[in-house]
Amino acid sequence: MTIAVTGVAVALPGTSDPRDLLRPAPQGAEPVDPAARIGKKGLRFKDRATRLGLHLAHAALTDAGLLDAGGTTVPGDRIATVVSSNLGNADTVCRAVETIAKESTEALSPMDTPNASSNIIASETAIRYGLRGPNLTVCNGRSSGLDAVRWAAVLLRAGRADHVLVTGVEPDNEVTRRLVGGPVADGGAALVLSRAATAPARVLLGPVVRTARPDDTVTELARRTPDGRLWLGPGEHPVPPGARRLDLGGWGELSGALGVVQCAAAAGWFAEGGTPVAYALAGATGAVLLAPERTR
Known part of the structure; x- marks a missing residue:
């Protein structure tokens, strides 16, 4: 089955354009303002990661032709939601723990405590946009974003959904900076993976590979589809001789958003006429990404 x-x-x-990911990150740019895209209604009391996730979901669903002013254009129970975020609500959790330690549970805000749920981004996205298919969050380190893509493909191949919204997002704040030791990307990317196209394909998803070591993943990706020249992955990962590497680290620590942003960058690469095969590598998980005109 072809997944687009x-x-x-x-x-x-x-x-806000995937093609911009192919160039150096702009310095001193203003943070993303979700309210400017989706309005302020419903964003009050939401944490930064959830607001960014709602912004991304709206843009990706609209791009895929699944969302218009009247709501979803296909039955909501056929749209699943998978979110990847390692740091998403860490600030809320730390704030709650500090409040309990200094005062008591009675001092917790009833408007803030729902944000402590590990699935808050995915659940709020589903509620806001009427997505009633399977709903889950992946949170397992550097490979998390590509693992979310892998699970989305599993849901599609199993017939659990016709479309899966995959969102990778991380917020930049004092807590997340302490956890990673530097600036966090403060944003991310979202994809809609479909088995029944409602819009032209931007990328075709090839094999998604997970091994015990990144070196083995590189070898396996090259074996499965040997004619790719673009490798989307951090600098510490080896790539074959002659291949071009695109390291997205200039945007800040992407963490759980990394793999999803890599897939978005591949869409930008193909839109600019780049070679028809690209690889994404995050942790020990890798994916083959194919230009829309390419068949497997």
């Missing part, structure tokens, strides 16, 4: 990426959205400081 029919919707792509990017929300990072200074850009």
Whole structure:
């Protein structure tokens, strides 16, 4: 079964276009303002990661032709939601723990405590946009974003959904900076993976590979589809001789958003006429990404 990426959205400081990911990150750009895209209604009391996730979901679903002013254009129970975020609500959790330690549980805000749920981004996205298919969050380190893509493909191949919204997002704040030791990307990307196209394909998803070591993943990706020249992955990962590497680290620590942003960058690469095969590598998980005109 061919799985197509029919919707792509990017929300990072200074850009909303996947093609911009191919160039150096702009310095000093203003943070993304979700309210400017989706309005202020419903954003009050939501944490930064959830607001960014709602922004990305709206843009990706619209790009895929699944959302208009009247709501979803296909039955909501056929749209699943998978979110990847390692740091998403860490600030809320730390704030709650500090409040309990200094005062008591009675001092917790009833408007803030729902944000402590590990699935808050995915659940709020589903509620706001009427997505009633399977709903889950992946949170397992550097490979999390590509693992979310892998699970989306599993849901599609199993017939659990016709479309899966995959969102990778991380917020930049004092807590997340302490956890990673530096600036966080403050944004991310979203994809719509479809088995029944509602819009032209932006990317075709090839094999998704998970091994014990990144070196083995590189070898396996090259074996499965040997004619790719673009490798989307951090600098510490080896790539074959002669290949071009695109390291997205200039946008800040992407963490759980990394793999999803890599897939969005591949869409930008193909849109600019780049070679028809690209690889994404995050942790020990890798994916083959194919230009829309390419068949497997």
